[in-house]
Structures are given as structure tokens and as C-alpha cells.
Amino acid sequence: MALRRYPLKVVLLIGLLSAGIIPPFVFLIYSSLHQLDADGAFGALTFANFTAIFNDRSLGTTLVNSVLYPLGAALVALSVGAAQAWLAERTDATFRQILYVAAIISLGVPYVLYIVAWLLLLSKAGPVNAILAQLFGGTGPYIDVYSLGGMMFVEGMLWSPLAFLLLSPVFRNSDASFEEAASICGAGLFSTLRHITMGMARPALLAFGLLAFIKASEAFEVPALVGLPGSKRVLTSTIYQTLTLSIPPDNGSASAFGVLLLIIMAILLQIYNRVAAQTYRYQTVTGKGFRPRVVRLGRWRYAAGALIVAIPLVVVVVPLATILWAALLPYYQPFSVAALPKLGVANFVQVLHSRSFQSSIVNTLVLGASAATLVTALSVIAGWCVARRMRGSAVLDTLAALPLVFPAIVLGLAFLQIFVHGGTHIYGTLLSLVIASTVAYMPYGLRYAQLGVIQIHPELEEAAAIAGARQGTAFLQIVLPLLVPAMISCWLFVFLIAVRAVSLMLLLVGPDSQIVAVTLFDFWNNGQIGELAALGCVWTAIMTVFSVAFLVLARRFQLPLG
Amino acid sequence: MLQVENLTKLYAAEDSGGIRGIGFDVAAGEFYTLLGPSGCGKSTTLRSVAGLEEPSSGRVTLDNRVIFDFDKSVFVPANQRRLGMVFQSYAVWPHMNVFDNTAFPLRMARDRRWSKADIQKRVMRTLETMGLAALAERSAAQLSGGQQQRLALARALVGEPRLLLLDEPLSNLDALLREQMRSELRRLQKEVGVTAVYVTHDQSEALALSDRIAIMHNGAIVQIGAPRQIYDQPRNAFVATFVGRSNLLPGKLVSRDEQAIQIATVLGPVLCKGPTPTGGPAPGAALIRPEHVILKAIGAGPGEAAINRFRGRVVQLAFLGESTECVVQIGDVSIVVRGLAGQYSGADDVEAFFPPERTSAIVIDDK
Numbered sequence: 001m002a003l004r005r006y007p008l009k010v011v012l013l014i015g016l017l018s019a020g021i022i023p024p025f026v027f028l029i030y031s032s033l034h035q036l037d038a039d040g041a042f043g044a045l046t047f048a049n050f051t052a053i054f055n056d057r058s059l060g061t062t063l064v065n066s067v068l069y070p071l072g073a074a075l076v077a078l079s080v081g082a083a084q085a086w087l088a089e090r091t092d093a094t095f096r097q098i099l100y101v102a103a104i105i106s107l108g109v110p111y112v113l114y115i116v117a118w119l120l121l122l123s124k125a126g127p128v129n130a131i132l133a134q135l136f137g138g139t140g141p142y143i144d145v146y147s148l149g150g151m152m153f154v155e156g157m158l159w160s161p162l163a164f165l166l167l168s169p170v171f172r173n174s175d176a177s178f179e180e181a182a183s184i185c186g187a188g189l190f191s192t193l194r195h196i197t198m199g200m201a202r203p204a205l206l207a208f209g210l211l212a213f214i215k216a217s218e219a220f221e222v223p224a225l226v227g228l229p230g231s232k233r234v235l236t237s238t239i240y241q242t243l244t245l246s247i248p249p250d251n252g253s254a255s256a257f258g259v260l261l262l263i264i265m266a267i268l269l270q271i272y273n274r275v276a277a278q279t280y281r282y283q284t285v286t287g288k289g290f291r292p293r294v295v296r297l298g299r300w301r302y303a304a305g306a307l308i309v310a311i312p313l314v315v316v317v318v319p320l321a322t323i324l325w326a327a328l329l330p331y332y333q334p335f336s337v338a339a340l341p342k343l344g345v346a347n348f349v350q351v352l353h354s355r356s357f358q359s360s361i362v363n364t365l366v367l368g369a370s371a372a373t374l375v376t377a378l379s380v381i382a383g384w385c386v387a388r389r390m391r392g393s394a395v396l397d398t399l400a401a402l403p404l405v406f407p408a409i410v411l412g413l414a415f416l417q418i419f420v421h422g423g424t425h426i427y428g429t430l431l432s433l434v435i436a437s438t439v440a441y442m443p444y445g446l447r448y449a450q451l452g453v454i455q456i457h458p459e460l461e462e463a464a465a466i467a468g469a470r471q472g473t474a475f476l477q478i479v480l481p482l483l484v485p486a487m488i489s490c491w492l493f494v495f496l497i498a499v500r501a502v503s504l505m506l507l508l509v510g511p512d513s514q515i516v517a518v519t520l521f522d523f524w525n526n527g528q529i530g531e532l533a534a535l536g537c538v539w540t541a542i543m544t545v546f547s548v549a550f551l552v553l554a555r556r557f558q559l560p561l562g
Numbered sequence: 563m564l565q566v567e568n569l570t571k572l573y574a575a576e577d578s579g580g581i582r583g584i585g586f587d588v589a590a591g592e593f594y595t596l597l598g599p600s601g602c603g604k605s606t607t608l609r610s611v612a613g614l615e616e617p618s619s620g621r622v623t624l625d626n627r628v629i630f631d632f633d634k635s636v637f638v639p640a641n642q643r644r645l646g647m648v649f650q651s652y653a654v655w656p657h658m659n660v661f662d663n664t665a666f667p668l669r670m671a672r673d674r675r676w677s678k679a680d681i682q683k684r685v686m687r688t689l690e691t692m693g694l695a696a697l698a699e700r701s702a703a704q705l706s707g708g709q710q711q712r713l714a715l716a717r718a719l720v721g722e723p724r725l726l727l728l729d730e731p732l733s734n735l736d737a738l739l740r741e742q743m744r745s746e747l748r749r750l751q752k753e754v755g756v757t758a759v760y761v762t763h764d765q766s767e768a769l770a771l772s773d774r775i776a777i778m779h780n781g782a783i784v785q786i787g788a789p790r791q792i793y794d795q796p797r798n799a800f801v802a803t804f805v806g807r808s809n810l811l812p813g814k815l816v817s818r819d820e821q822a823i824q825i826a827t828v829l830g831p832v833l834c835k836g837p838t839p840t841g842g843p844a845p846g847a848a849l850i851r852p853e854h855v856i857l858k859a860i861g862a863g864p865g866e867a868a869i870n871r872f873r874g875r876v877v878q879l880a881f882l883g884e885s886t887e888c889v890v891q892i893g894d895v896s897i898v899v900r901g902l903a904g905q906y907s908g909a910d911d912v913e914a915f916f917p918p919e920r921t922s923a924i925v926i927d928d929k
Contacts, residue, residue, distance in 0.1 A: 457651050457653060459649040459650070459651045459653035460653045460655060462612075462614050462640070462647075462649065462653065463647065463649060463653035463655070463714075463717070464641075464655075464666070464670075465613075465614065465639070465640040465641045466612060466614075466640055466641070466643075466645055466646070466647040466718075466727075467641075467666050467667035467670050467717065467721070468641045468642070468644070468667055468670035468671055468672060468721070469641055469666070469670045470641055473670070478655055481657045482655075482656070482657055
């Protein structure tokens with residue numbers, strides 16, 4: 001029967017997604033298995049790229065670092081995030097709202113800017129070491145940020161606001177009766193917290209910890225900016241080094257590293273999916289008369305309040321203040337009263353008047369908006385097909401999730417191969433960046449759209465069919481209007497992550513397609529701290545508008561944040 | 563009006579609402595109910611009639627037109643069947659107001675182009691019938707459960723459908739509203755004169771509303787009949803226990819003729835009214851409804867023939883408002899007795915009498 005075949009829309013979507021997603025795999029694997037000729041073209045088939053990796057004696061250290069660094073980062077993010085989430089959701093501690101405001105603002109701060117702030121704060125001549133020297137005497141330095149510990153700390157801080165936002169629903173949605181039952185059994189505040197609250201949240205904490213581990217393993221910014229100066233290499237930064245240190249760039253070895261990382265990611269994601277599925281099962285066990293309870297902290301209330309003020313201070317305020325300080329100085333020096341008369345707005349004036357800065361800001365906004373629009377449009381239709389289990393939607397689902405195995409820097413490398421060797425002339429254009437971003441962020445978009453559709457009862461569509469509407473009409477008149485909130489927050493989410501990260505774009509930008517995050521990265525490498533800070537401030541202000549809009553919507557419509 | 567023949571639709575998971583060889587006829591203007599426990603396939607049957615599911619065998623004819631025939635590869639899609647349907651969740655579209663929800667089927671109609679004025683007139687007339695006219699501009703998301711229910715019904719009826727399908731429409735309402743809507747539903751259906759197929763797991767709803775009931779179990783129809791007939795002459799033990807409460811005494815057939823059937827149960831011989839349905843396996847149990855058991859304090863009353871009389875002890879007594887219910891222990895068997903007003907004095911030792919004309923012999927399983 002004709003019905004056995006896939007619906008046309010599913011076939012079209014599969015075709016479109018395959019065209020974006022399959023080539024990166026093909027080109028990456030192909031280039032890892034071929035020699036690169038002097039003119040940059042592919043040469044003979046070879047395994048040399050792989051054997052070279054495994055013969056390199058530094059591989060062992062790199063692998064150990066690649067495990068330790070994400071592990072430490074995940075622990076930092078998890079403990080800071082979970083503490084915030086519990087305080088904000090389940091206690092009557094003072095100043096709880098501050099936590100949300102801080103997390104919202106930090107969503108819009110580019111990674112590079114944030115990392116730079118920490119590097120300035122923790123550097124040998126920086127304020128933290130100075131304060132420690134004052135306290136303990138001696139000359140220090142007490143902290144070396146360019147170390148494995150420094151990487152863990154900065155990456156963990158980078159992730160803690162998201163950890164807080166993702167974990168707060170876990171605490172918000174746990175039923176008070178479980179804790180009340182523990183109180184009746186004689187457990188006090190802290191034993192209840194330890195055995196019941198945290199015990200029940202454990203699967204979610206584990207799932208998030210694993211997610212943070214995966215994200216930190218594929219992170220590029222911290223390994224490049226913090227790790228490389230201290231010669232602490234992980235896989236992602238090794239790929240970057242392989243590409244930048246040799247001339248011509250050693251695409252073959254880099255691709256081989258990329259393939260290695262791809263395999264590791266695939267395994268990690270498989271484990272994560274298992275754990276996350278378990279979490280879901282755990283969470284469905286909720287009491288019937290659902291009602292979250294606020295824990296009365298009593299005399300701990302103000303201590304907790306102090307902690308609540310301290311966390312955003314450390315995570316958001318101090319880093320941003322450091323950046324602002326740097327932006328107002330003609331050349332950077334650590335905070336001191338003596339430097340106050342030198343403050344001025346020269347950097348801002350320069351940033352706002354420079355054509356290249358302006359075009360970089362415009363490019364970034366265009367890139368973010370186009371990628372977000374494409375991803376949203378594609379994933380709304382794909383999400384609908386998947387959520388309604390149309391024929392062939394399983395293929396669609398798998399296909400759209402494939403880019404998740406690519407660390408951003410590896411996907412960037414793969415697209416670089418495509419744009420250079422693929423017979424197109426779009427290398428270095430804004431269009432090429434839009435294509436790469438759309439593919440990279442499809443999985444997030446699809447997840448949003450799918451969850452959005454699942455919230456729409458299928459009977460709403462069936463009612464339209466019974467009323468005489470064709471499937472297309474039902475989609476346009478019933479599904480789409482109801483999906484609007486999900487679509488807007490999907491758009492904002494993709495926009496925010498697309499403009500924030502440097503790693504996907506770093507290898508792809510050309511002179512006419514500079515974007516803010518990459519410009520900031522280059523500034524840091526050139527030592528132009530004043531311009532970096534000024535541009536960063538302007539950009540953070542623009543982004544805060546978007547992230548506030550996103551969070552307001554996500555909370556209103558109870559959509560997931562990650 | 564509606565003929566359903568040999569419908570089969572199986573799912574990968576067992577007991578998940580698949581159906582096998584379902585067949586029944588619905589007459590014009592009839593209120594026809596598919597009744598059964600969850601997972602019995604009643605919703606699958608309804609959705610197959612609606613065109614929301616595609617069965618893997620069989621035929622559906624509506625108004626002498628074949629709308630589904632597996633062998634001839636005929637499948638008229640749901641949106642061309644001209645049906646009305648009320649869903650369990652009501653499926654009222656929250657982003658439209660009451661008027662637009664109701665007007666939707668008219669705006670989608672293929673056989674006729676409705677002018678704006680005609681839509682206005684028809685929709686308002688329907689909303690008036692449902693008592694929703696004052697709420698026409700109200701957003702559907704702001705309606706109460708009962709109002710959503712009426713709106714769903716208005717939307718189902720506005721296009722004068724050939725057939726009205728109702729999928730457990732009362733199950734989301736609270737008890738009081740449910741009884742109100744139940745009688746209203748019946749009144750409306752008779753008033754409009756539409757043929758209705760109704761799906762429910764609630765036997766009291768089915769008995770109160772239907773002209774005829776088809777009892778479903780494990781994906782098949784077990785018995786079809788008028789409510790009274792189903793209650794009084796259940797075809798097997800499943801129907802007997804599912805519809806109404808019952809005391810079932812398993813046993814062996816001893817003798818049967820046109821007047822009476824005798825079953826040897828653990829309590830001793832029980833005399834039941836005859837005849838049993840012809841054909842099929844022999845009856846394997848005696849059935850007496852709780853309201854038909856007569857209790858007497860021992861020794862009281864004239865000594866009648868000892869047929870169907872058993873001595874027992876009252877072990878539980880519950881006052882239920884309009885009636886009283888008690889459990890009588892007879893040997894190893896517990897019998898539920900209901901509606902004792904005036905006949906039971908409160909003694910512990912009693913005699914339970916099963917009047918033979920109220921006791922039926924039924925088969926345990928007729929498959």
C-alpha cells in the first residue's frame with residue numbers, strides 16, 4: 001500500500017539534514033586518512049596521521065589532562081550550581097532573587113570575555129595574589145592560574161550559572177511530603193537535606209555532572225586561553241595547536257585527533273543518554289497532592305543570605321567589574337587607587353567608531369539571527385514529525401542528533417575541509433558560518449520543538465482532522481499557533497549559544513566575516529586588553545537584553561533551559 | 563447506518579488496545595455504546611471508525627458508502643468522513659475563542675462554501691442549544707471543564723455530521739457534573755436525532771445512556787444488547803461481573819429443561835431460571851445480583867420449600883445512604899446483599915434466599 005512509504009515532508013527533511021550533517025563526517029574521516037600535498041590538496045591514502053598520534057610520547061599526558069580537567073570542572077560547576085539551586089528554590093534565605101538575575105546576565109557573556117576576566121583576576125600580578133600576599137606575607141605568587149587547577153576552576157565557574165538554571169527545576173519539582181515524612185521520622189534539617197533532598201536529586205545531579213563533563217571535554221576556550229600558556233594540553237587544544245603551529249596547517253593530524261575525539265564523544269553521549277533516561281524515570285515518581293515546601297533556615301537564614309550574595313559576586317560581578325575596569329584604562333593595570341585618575345572612555349569611543357568593530361557586531365547579530373531562524377524553522381517541522389511518530393521520523397531524529405558528537409572545534413575543522421576542498425567558493429563568508437552554526441545547533445532546536453509539540457495533546461490535531469481539516473491546515477492553524485512560545489525560546493536559545501562560542505567559528509571566519517567572539521579571542525592573543533574589554537562590555541549589554549527575554553519566556557512557559 | 567465488519571488492528575505490545583475481528587451494526591438515530599475495561603480495544607474501534615487509525619483488515623460502511631475496505635485498499639481519511647467527535651480531553655483549541663472553535667468545521671467544509679453570515683447564524687444557533695451563546699467571544703482556555711465539554715459537543719454537532727463519536731467524554735468531569743451532562747447528552751442526541759457511538763468504561767453511564775451496548779473484552783465483542791438485556795441476561799461471567807455487581811457461585815450443571823436449570827455449587831444445588839442461550843458451552847456458575855438476595859432472620863416467617871435457601875452469618879454491614887449493604891458468610895463463600903430496607907432486622911444468623919426466577923445460570927467463558 002502507498003501508505004507504507006515515508007511522507008513527503010519527512011523525506012524532504014531527511015534530505016536537507018543529510019546534506020548538512022553527513023559531509024562533515026565524510027570530510028573529517030577522509031582528511032584524517034590522506035596525506036596533504038604541499039599545494040594543500042589531498043594526496044595518497046595513509047594511516048600515518050593516526051600512527052603519528054599514538055607514537056607521540058606526549059599523548060599520555062594529554063589524555064590524562066583530558067580526563068582530569070573536565071572532571072574537576074564538572075565538580076566545581078555541580079557544587080556551586082546545586083548549592084545555589086537549593087538555596088534559591090527550597091529555602092527562605094534572604095536575597096534569593098539575586099541568584100536568578102546573576103545567572104541571566106551571565107548567559108549573555110561571551111566565554112572569552114569571562115575567561116579573560118578570571119585570567120586578569122588570578123594572574124601573578126593580579127589582585128587575588130596581591131591580597132594573598134598581604135594576608136600571608138611573602139611575595140607569592142600563591143596561585144598559578146595557568147595550571148590544571150586553574151582550568152578546572154575557570155571552566156567550572158563558566159558552567160555554574162547554567163548548572164544552577166538546569167538544577168533549580170529539580171529542587172522546585174520535588175514534593176515536600178517526602179521531606180516531611182523524614183521530619184516525622186525524626187530527621188533534622190541537615191540529615192533531611194543529606195539523605196532525602198540530595199538523595200532524591202542524585203540521579204539529576206549525576207546526569208548534569210556527566211553533561212558538564214562532556215561539555216568541558218569538548219570545550220575549547222579554556223584549554224586554549226588558560227591551558228596552552230601553561231603547557232597543559234588537552235585533545236581540543238592539541239587540535240588547534242596542530243593547525244596553527246605548522247605551516248601549511250597539518251590538517252591530516254588534526255583530523256585524526258578529531259576522529260579520536262569524535263569516538264570518545266560518541267561513547268560519552270551514549271552513557272549520558274542512559275543516565276538521563278534513568279533520571280526521567282526517577283522524576284516521574286511524584287506524590288499526588290504536589291506541593292513544594294520551603295525549608296525554614298532559622299538562624300542559618302542570614303548565613304545563607306551572605307552565601308547567596310557571595311556566589312554571584314564571585315561568579316558574575318567581580319569578573320564583569322574587572323572587565324569594566326580594564327575597559328576604562330588606556331593600558332591594563334590591576335586595580336589600585338593610584339590608577340583612578342587614568343580612567344577614561346577612550347576605548348569605548350574607539351570601539352564604537354571603528355568600522356571593523358561595527359561590522360563585527362553586525363555580522364554576529366546577522367549570524368545569530370539567521371542560524372536561529374533556520375534552526376527554529378527546520379526543527380519545528382522535524383520536531384512535529386518526530387513527536388507524532390510519523391513514518392521515517394526515527395531516521396530524522398537520529399540524523400538531527402548526530403552533530404552532538406562533534407566538539408565545536410572539530411566541527412569547525414570538518415567544515416573548514418568542506419569549504420576549502422568541497423568545490424564551493426563560500427569559505428570565509430558569513431554564509432559559511434550560518435551553515436555551520438545551523439548544523440551544529442540543530443540538535444538543541446529539535447529538542448525544544450519536540451518538547452513543545454509533546455505538550456500539545458494529539459487530540460487537538462485529531463479534532464481538526466475530524467472537523468475536515470487537511471494535515472497541513474491542521475499544522476498551520478492548530479499546531480503552529482500553539483508552538484509560538486516554544487519557537488521564540490528556541491530561537492533565543494540558539495541565538496545566544498551561536499553568538500557566544502568562539503570554537504566553531506575560529507577556523508571558519510574570514511576577513512569579511514569577523515564576529516565578536518573571535519575578535520575578542522584575537523585581541524587577547526595580541527594583548528589588546530583595553531579594546532577587548534570595551535567591546536566585551538558593549539556586547540554584554542546587548543546580549544543581556546536577549547538573555548532576559550529568553551529566561552522570562554522559558555519560565556513563563558515552563559520550557560527547559562539547556 | 564453504520565456497519566463495521568471484521569475490523570482488526572494489532573499493536574506490538576499485548577493488551578494495549580488491539581482489536582480482532584470486531585463487527586457490529588448501528589441503526590440510524592441509535593445511541594450505541596462500546597463498553598469495556600481499559601485496554602479492551604473500545605477506543606481503537608472508535609478511532610478506526612473515525613479514520614484516525616488504519617485497521618489491518620475489515621470494512622466500515624457509513625450511510626451505504628464504504629469508507630474503509632482493507633481488501634479493496636479503500637481508506638477515506640478522517641477529514642473527509644464528515645463526522646463529529648468529542649474527545650476524552652475535549653481537544654478544545656486553547657488559542658481560539660468559543661466562536662472560532664465552533665466555526666472551524668464549517669470553515670473546513672468541502673461539500674459547501676459557507677458564507678460569513680451563514681456561519682455566524684449556524685454557530686450562534688448551535689451555541690444557544692449548548693447554553694454557550696453568552697461566551698462566544700470568550701477564549702476557550704478560560705472555560706471550565708463543563709463548558710469545555712459543551713463546546714466540544716457544539717463543535718462536533720455544528721456541521722450536522724452523519725455520525726457522532728464520543729470517546730469517554732464524561733470521564734474528566736467531577737461526579738455531580740458528570741450526572742448532569744449525562745442526562746443532557748441523552749436529551750441532545752434525541753433532539754438533534756444524530757446517530758451516536760459512545761465509548762466508556764463506566765457501566766452506569768452505558769446503562770443510563772444507551773439504546774444498545776456492545777461489551778468488549780480483550781479486543782473482541784462479548785455481547786451486544788439493550789441495557790436491560792445485558793444486565794438481566796449476561797452472556798458470561800465477565801459480562802456479569804463487569805456490568806453491575808454480582809455474586810457468582812461456580813459449579814457444575816446438573817440438569818436443565820425449558821423451565822429451570824440446576825447447578826451444583828459449593829453451597830449445594832442452586833436452581834436457576836431457564837433457558838440458557840442455545841449452543842455454546844454448558845453453564846458453569848449461578849449468578850445472583852446483590853439486590854435480589856432475600857435475607858431473613860432464622861426462624862422468622864413461614865417455612866417454605868428449602869430450595870435455594872442457605873444459612874449464614876452477617877459478617878459486615880455498611881450503610882450507604884440510599885441502601886444498606888452487607889456481607890453474608892455462607893460456609894466458605896461470601897455473598898454481597900444490597901437494599902435491605904425493611905426486611906432485615908439486624909440478627910447475626912440469617913437465612914439467605916436466592917429466588918430462582920432472579921437467579922441465572924451462566925457460562926464462565928464462552929470462547
